[in-house]
Amino acid sequence: MNGLSGARLVAMREIRERARARTFLISTALIVVLAFGAVGAATVLPDFFEDDPPTIALVRPDVPEGVAPLLEDGALGSEAEVLFVEAEAEARQLLSSGEVEAALLGGPTLAFRDEVSTNLEALANQAVRLATLQDVLAELGLTLEEAAPLIDPEPLPVTVLDPVEVTDSSGSDRAIASAAVILLLMSLTLYGSWILNGVVEEKTSRVVEVLMGALRPWQLLLGKVAGILALAVGQLAAGVGSALIAITALGTADLPEIGVEVGIAALAYMALGLLLYSFVFAAAGATVARQEDAQTVTMPITLTLVGVYMLSLTVVVNDPDGVLSQALSIVPVSAPLAMTPRIALGNPAPWEVGLSIALLVAMIPIVINLAGRIYAGAILRGGPRIGLREAWRSARETR
Amino acid sequence: MxxxxxxxxxxxxxxxxxxxxxxxxxxxxxxxxxxxxxxxxxxxxxxxxxxxxxxxxxxxxxxxxxxxxxxxxxxxxxxxxxxxxxxxxxxxxxxxxxxxxxxxxxxxxxxxxxxxxxxxxxxxxxxxxxxxxxxxxxxxxxxxxxxxxxxxxxxxxxxxxxxxxxxxxxxxxxxxxxxxxxxxxxxxxxxxxxxxxxxxxxxxxxxxxxxxxxxxxSASPSRYVHASVDGDAGAAWHAGLEGVELLTARNSEVRLRVPADVDPAELLRTAQAAGSVVFFRFEPPSLSDLFMEAVSGVAE
Known part of the structure; x- marks a missing residue:
C-alpha cells in the first residue's frame, strides 16, 4: 500500500466513525440553526439600529389636505406616521399619553408633549408649506413644475480636495465583525479539540501500537487531520448552505454588503488557521499519556488563541487600522483571528492582506514538519508525559 | 524466517x-x-x-x-x-x-x-x-x-x-x-x-x-522420575543415589531429578529392592521442568 492510500484509509475511518457519532450530529444541527439565526439577525439588526418613524396626530378638519401624504412618503428626507383624529381634545390626549410624538392642531399649530423634536418640526413645517403652496401658486397662475426651480433649486456641486477616509463602523458592522471573530475562535478550538482527543484516544487505548504495524506515523497523522478537517468543511458547508437557503427564503436580497465580504474572509482565514493549528493540536496530543493531561498540554495553544481572540474583540474592533491591529492581522499566529475584523471595520491595504496570507501559507508547511516530527517521536512512547525536547530527539531515533 | x-x-x-x-x-x-x-x-x-x-x-x-x-x-x-x-x-x-x-x-x-x-x-x-x-x-x-x-x-x-x-x-x-x-x-x-x-x-x-x-x-541434562514405592524403606529408596535431587515428596510418592545418563532400569531395580513399586515413571523434562531449569540456571 502506498503512503497516501494508508492516510486515506485513516481519513475515511475518521469521517465514518465521527459522522455517525451523536456529538457530530448535534454540533452540525447547532451550526445549521446558528446560520439561520444569523441571517435572521442580519435582516433584523439594521432596523434595530434605526428608530421607528415618529407618529403625528392630525386633527382632520383643521389640517390642509395634502399634508398627510407628504409626511408619510419620506420625500422630504424623513418620514412620519400619521394618525387621523376628529377632535383636538383627542389629539391632546394621545400626545400626553405618549402614543404620538407630536400633534398638528387647528391653526395649524404643532404641539409636543414635553420637548420639541427639531426633526419633526422641520418635517411638519415643510409638509404644511408644500401642501399650501399649490393653492398659492394657482393664485399666481403657475403650475408646480414651473415653480420648481424657485422652490427647489438644483443644489451646488460639491467637491472635497483631500477627503478624510471614513471608517464606517456602524453598530451592525461591529456586530458582524465580532460574530466572525467568535466563530473563528470556536471553529479553531472545536476542531482542534477533536484532533487532540482523537490522537489521545489512539494513544491511551494503545490501538496506535497495532496501527503502527501497518502504518507509519505520518500516515496516521495526516489521515487523522485530513479526515477531521473534511468533517469541518462539511459542517461549515452545511452552515453556509443553510445561510444561503435562509437568505433566499427570507427574501433578504439586501443583506449588508459587508456580510458577504466578511464571510469570504472568515472562511479563507478559517481554512488557513485550521491547517496551521490542527497539526499543533495533534502533536500536543501525542505527548500525553492520559486523557486527563490533554487539557494541560494544550493550555499554551488555547491561551494563545484566546489571547488573540480578546485582542481582536477589543483592539482590532476599536482601532482596526492601528499599529497593533496591523501587526496582529499580519503575524501568522494571530492573523486567522485578527484579519477578518479588520476587513470588516478598517481598511487594510491589499498588500497587508496578501502578506498575511503569504506568511500563513509559508508557515503551514514548517509547522506541519515540526509537529509531524514531535508526533512521530511521542506517539509510541508510553509512560508519563513526554517533553517536547524528548519527543524531538526520539523522532530521530524511530523509523 | x-x-x-x-x-x-x-x-x-x-x-x-x-x-x-x-x-x-x-x-x-x-x-x-x-x-x-x-x-x-x-x-x-x-x-x-x-x-x-x-x-x-x-x-x-x-x-x-x-x-x-x-x-x-x-x-x-x-x-x-x-x-x-x-x-x-x-x-x-x-x-x-x-x-x-x-x-x-x-x-x-x-x-x-x-x-x-x-x-x-x-x-x-x-x-x-x-x-x-x-x-x-x-x-x-x-x-x-x-x-x-x-x-x-x-x-x-x-x-x-x-x-x-x-x-x-x-x-x-x-x-x-x-x-x-x-x-x-x-x-x-x-x-x-x-x-x-x-x-x-x-x-x-x-x-x-x-x-x-x-x-x-532430549538435550536436557536431566531426566525426571515420578514413582511411588510401598514398604518400610520405600519412601527413602532414592537416598544415597548419586546425582539425584528430590523435588517433591508426598507420602510414598516422590518426584526426582536425575542426570540424563542414569540408566532407568538400574533405578527401577533400586526401587524394587526397597519395596513394592506402585508406579514408576521415567521421562524427559516437561516444558515446565525445562523452564524452571533454564530460568534457575540449572541448564548452564
Missing amino acids: LELTGLRKQYGDVVALDECTFRAQPGRMLGLLGPNGSGKTTAMRSVFGLVHLDDGAVRWRGEAIQPEERARFGYMPEQRGLYPRMRVRDQVIYFGRLHGLSADAASRAADEWLERLGLSDRAESRVEELSHGNQQRVQLMVALVHEADLLILDEPFSGLDPIGVAALGDVVREQAARGAAVVFSSHQLDLVEGLCEDIAVVNQGRIVLEGALDAVR
Missing part, C-alpha cells in the same frame, strides 16, 4: 534485552517463555519497530523489515489495542484494509472470522461493550484478518476460559499449518507444550534455552 539477532535495549538502569537472539520459522509455532519482566514483550514489539533498539537487528527473510513487509505481519499486543467505541465488524474490516485487503476481501474476511470465533451476533456492538474474552477475540481477529505471513501474539490466551483457550489454540495452530510463522508468549506452559513445535526461554533479557521442543527435551 524471522531472526532477532543480538537485541539490546535498556530503559534507564533496567536492561530489557541483553544480546537477545532467536528465530521463528514459517509453518511452525514458537512459544516465547520467560518470567515477568524478562523482555518477551520488548522483543516482540521490536519486530514492529515499536522499540528503538540500542543494538541488534530484526530480519525477515534475511533482510531488514520494510514497511510493506511489516504490513503482512499480524500483531496482538498483550494489552488491548482497539478503538473502544468502534463497532466490532468495522474494526476488523478497517485493520484488514490497513493491511492491504480490498474492501470486499476485508468484509468477507471479517464476516468469516466473526463466524469462526462466535462473534457474529456482536458484529455491530462497540468493542467497549464486549466482555474481556470477547475483546480478546476481536484483538486476535485484527491480527489474523489479512492472513499474515508472521503472527506475533503477546499473551493471546491470558484471561480466557478453557473453552476459549482451546478455540483460540485451534485457530492459531491453523495459521501455522497454512504456512505462517507464529510467535506467541504465554505463562501457561502446558498450553505451550501442547501447541508449539519450538520454544525460546528468555530470562533477564537473554535467551537461555532455544530450539525444537523435542530436541530441547
Whole structure:
C-alpha cells in the first residue's frame, strides 16, 4: 500500500466513525440553526439600529389636505406616521399619553408633549408649506413644475480636495465583525479539540501500537487531520448552505454588503488557521499519556488563541487600522483571528492582506514538519508525559 | 524466517534485552517463555519497530523489515489495542484494509472470522461493550484478518476460559499449518507444550534455552522420575543415589531429578529392592521442568 492510500484509509475511518457519532450530529444541527439565526439577525439588526418613524396626530378638519401624504412618503428626507383624529381634545390626549410624538392642531399649530423634536418640526413645517403652496401658486397662475426651480433649486456641486477616509463602523458592522471573530475562535478550538482527543484516544487505548504495524506515523497523522478537517468543511458547508437557503427564503436580497465580504474572509482565514493549528493540536496530543493531561498540554495553544481572540474583540474592533491591529492581522499566529475584523471595520491595504496570507501559507508547511516530527517521536512512547525536547530527539531515533 | 539477532535495549538502569537472539520459522509455532519482566514483550514489539533498539537487528527473510513487509505481519499486543467505541465488524474490516485487503476481501474476511470465533451476533456492538474474552477475540481477529505471513501474539490466551483457550489454540495452530510463522508468549506452559513445535526461554533479557521442543527435551541434562514405592524403606529408596535431587515428596510418592545418563532400569531395580513399586515413571523434562531449569540456571 502506498503512503497516501494508508492516510486515506485513516481519513475515511475518521469521517465514518465521527459522522455517525451523536456529538457530530448535534454540533452540525447547532451550526445549521446558528446560520439561520444569523441571517435572521442580519435582516433584523439594521432596523434595530434605526428608530421607528415618529407618529403625528392630525386633527382632520383643521389640517390642509395634502399634508398627510407628504409626511408619510419620506420625500422630504424623513418620514412620519400619521394618525387621523376628529377632535383636538383627542389629539391632546394621545400626545400626553405618549402614543404620538407630536400633534398638528387647528391653526395649524404643532404641539409636543414635553420637548420639541427639531426633526419633526422641520418635517411638519415643510409638509404644511408644500401642501399650501399649490393653492398659492394657482393664485399666481403657475403650475408646480414651473415653480420648481424657485422652490427647489438644483443644489451646488460639491467637491472635497483631500477627503478624510471614513471608517464606517456602524453598530451592525461591529456586530458582524465580532460574530466572525467568535466563530473563528470556536471553529479553531472545536476542531482542534477533536484532533487532540482523537490522537489521545489512539494513544491511551494503545490501538496506535497495532496501527503502527501497518502504518507509519505520518500516515496516521495526516489521515487523522485530513479526515477531521473534511468533517469541518462539511459542517461549515452545511452552515453556509443553510445561510444561503435562509437568505433566499427570507427574501433578504439586501443583506449588508459587508456580510458577504466578511464571510469570504472568515472562511479563507478559517481554512488557513485550521491547517496551521490542527497539526499543533495533534502533536500536543501525542505527548500525553492520559486523557486527563490533554487539557494541560494544550493550555499554551488555547491561551494563545484566546489571547488573540480578546485582542481582536477589543483592539482590532476599536482601532482596526492601528499599529497593533496591523501587526496582529499580519503575524501568522494571530492573523486567522485578527484579519477578518479588520476587513470588516478598517481598511487594510491589499498588500497587508496578501502578506498575511503569504506568511500563513509559508508557515503551514514548517509547522506541519515540526509537529509531524514531535508526533512521530511521542506517539509510541508510553509512560508519563513526554517533553517536547524528548519527543524531538526520539523522532530521530524511530523509523 | 524471522531472526532477532543480538537485541539490546535498556530503559534507564533496567536492561530489557541483553544480546537477545532467536528465530521463528514459517509453518511452525514458537512459544516465547520467560518470567515477568524478562523482555518477551520488548522483543516482540521490536519486530514492529515499536522499540528503538540500542543494538541488534530484526530480519525477515534475511533482510531488514520494510514497511510493506511489516504490513503482512499480524500483531496482538498483550494489552488491548482497539478503538473502544468502534463497532466490532468495522474494526476488523478497517485493520484488514490497513493491511492491504480490498474492501470486499476485508468484509468477507471479517464476516468469516466473526463466524469462526462466535462473534457474529456482536458484529455491530462497540468493542467497549464486549466482555474481556470477547475483546480478546476481536484483538486476535485484527491480527489474523489479512492472513499474515508472521503472527506475533503477546499473551493471546491470558484471561480466557478453557473453552476459549482451546478455540483460540485451534485457530492459531491453523495459521501455522497454512504456512505462517507464529510467535506467541504465554505463562501457561502446558498450553505451550501442547501447541508449539519450538520454544525460546528468555530470562533477564537473554535467551537461555532455544530450539525444537523435542530436541530441547532430549538435550536436557536431566531426566525426571515420578514413582511411588510401598514398604518400610520405600519412601527413602532414592537416598544415597548419586546425582539425584528430590523435588517433591508426598507420602510414598516422590518426584526426582536425575542426570540424563542414569540408566532407568538400574533405578527401577533400586526401587524394587526397597519395596513394592506402585508406579514408576521415567521421562524427559516437561516444558515446565525445562523452564524452571533454564530460568534457575540449572541448564548452564
